[in-house]
Amino acid sequence: MFRKFTKEDIHSRSKVKSSVQRNLKSKLVSQFPQLEEVIDELIQKKSQIELIKCEDKIQLYTVDGEVYFFQQFDELIPTLKLIHKYPQAFPTIQVDRGAIKFVLSGANIMCPGLTSPGARLPETPGYEKDSIIIINAENKEHALAVGKLLMSTDDIASINKGHGVEMIHHLGDPLWNFNID
Amino acid sequence: MLQEVVYCGVCTFPPEYCEFTGKLKRCKVWLKENHSDLYEKLYGDEEVGDKEVSGVAKNLADSSIGEEREEKLEKDLKRLQTKQENREQRELAKKLSSKVVIKREARTKRKFIVAISGLEVFEVDMKKLAKTFASKFATGCSVSKNAEKKDEVVIQGDVLEEVQKHIKGMLEEKGLKDVKMEIIDSAKKKKQPEGAEGAPATNGKK
Numbered sequence: 611m612f613r614k615f616t617k618e619d620i621h622s623r624s625k626v627k628s629s630v631q632r633n634l635k636s637k638l639v640s641q642f643p644q645l646e647e648v649i650d651e652l653i654q655k656k657s658q659i660e661l662i663k664c665e666d667k668i669q670l671y672t673v674d675g676e677v678y679f680f681q682q683f684d685e686l687i688p689t690l691k692l693i694h695k696y697p698q699a700f701p702t703i704q705v706d707r708g709a710i711k712f713v714l715s716g717a718n719i720m721c722p723g724l725t726s727p728g729a730r731l732p733e734t735p736g737y738e739k740d741s742i743i744i745i746n747a748e749n750k751e752h753a754l755a756v757g758k759l760l761m762s763t764d765d766i767a768s769i770n771k772g773h774g775v776e777m778i779h780h781l782g783d784p785l786w787n788f789n790i791d
Numbered sequence: 792m793l794q795e796v797v798y799c800g801v802c803t804f805p806p807e808y809c810e811f812t813g814k815l816k817r818c819k820v821w822l823k824e825n826h827s828d829l830y831e832k833l834y835g836d837e838e839v840g841d842k843e844v845s846g847v848a849k850n851l852a853d854s855s856i857g858e859e860r861e862e863k864l865e866k867d868l869k870r871l872q873t874k875q876e877n878r879e880q881r882e883l884a885k886k887l888s889s890k891v892v893i894k895r896e897a898r899t900k901r902k903f904i905v906a907i908s909g910l911e912v913f914e915v916d917m918k919k920l921a922k923t924f925a926s927k928f929a930t931g932c933s934v935s936k937n938a939e940k941k942d943e944v945v946i947q948g949d950v951l952e953e954v955q956k957h958i959k960g961m962l963e964e965k966g967l968k969d970v971k972m973e974i975i976d977s978a979k980k981k982k983q984p985e986g987a988e989g990a991p992a993t994n995g996k997k
Contacts, residue, residue: 648792694796694805708860711867714811752796752805781804782812 611668611682611777613716615784619665626659626671634659634671638679638686641742644699652678652695662790672790680785685742689779690786693744693753701737702753703763703775704730704746713745713755714782719775721766736763745775755780797826806833810868813875886912890971891958895951897977905951908943913962913970917942928953951976 626634635653639646653659653673662670662677670680678692693700705719706728713719724731728748737743739762745755757775759766766774779785796805801821802812806829809818822830891913894906910917917934921944925932930948937943946954955972962970 651793695793697794708864710808710811711864714808750807752807754808781808782802787803 612779612783612785615664615788619668621663621665623660623662626661631659634686638688641686642688642699645696648696648699652692660790670785675790677785677788677790687742687756687778688744690753690756690781693756697744697746697753700744700753701732701741702744702746703732703737704728704748707748710747710750710754713747713777713780716777716780716783718760718773718777719745719755719757721770721772721774724766724774725770731763731767736767738762739765742778743775745780797829800825811871813868813871815868815872816876886967887970890973891962892973892975893951893955893958894975895949895977902947903949903951905946905948905954906937906943907946907954907958908937908941910944910958911942913965913967915961917944920944921946924950924954924957927957 631653635649639649645652657674660672662672664670666682668680668682670677671686672678676691677689679686679688681687688700703724705713705723706726708726709719709723709729712723723729737759739759741759743757743759744753745757746753755777756779757777760773760776761769798804799806799809799818799821801818802809802814804812806818806822806826809815809822812818819830819834822833889909889912891907891909894908896904896906898904910920921932921934924930924944924946928946928948928950930946930950932944932946934942935945951974955974959970959972962968
């Protein structure tokens, strides 16, 4: 999604009202229920959320100068900055060491990279198709990408062919390097 | 409850991913200086014994993708690193060989503008620089295209020397010393009454 993303893609910046901020927080919690206990710490009451509208209807939300999440359609997607702070709250899958290189250059994740011995998929029932997941790597502590499942995790395990996860945001992409001022 | 994650100062990734960026050498130096505990954890065992061999062996031990693929990956990473290094060197060479042009031009009688060009190589944000100059010298300052269709910063007012100092300081902060600077002073200074053309001009004004 952020293959190309520069300052020119920004259309407007505006501060978010505190009422909208409350809504955003509750929406985040409803999407990722485990965020509830830390949400007040993540987005403190006094902090100022800014809304940055960009090309292709992408909207970034920054909290105190850092992009924490964004949305293109209805769904809020956390950025890696947020994920690194509280990774437990998000559904996670793991890729093997051989895949890291490709993930970091922005490739979609293929099923075999998710089913090999170094990788890890959740046990059944697993995650639904189209859900937002974070991608971790073998022997690594922190997440390296955010993606969207193109098929359910059960299907990934059974079919084991083709694209499994659509890349949304990864370490080193323009959004990661993006600096708001 | 929230985790604080250390990000590498060189490649901005969490340090465990430094090896995939091709800047590993510089990342290691940075990590050693700033977070020696993390450095120990990530690269500690490599220090002991033969560097190369133990590094590969360690990765192999806790990786599951098989010897062959691990070797290939290792090779790819090395190649990436050399590539990156070459690129950095090229960029540095380019930076050192290019020069900043600071030009002073006369507008009307006692008004001057100072135009700075050639900064784009150094990854300077022109707009921001213009803003700083505008507030620093309390004058108008903007970015515009010059005759060669390149961006330049135009400052209203006679601030040639100050600008020169500022830019020198700025480049040194980026670790670039001895960048060539070309000063073009197409307008004569009022201060120097001597000189072939300077004198009559000042006399004329009186």
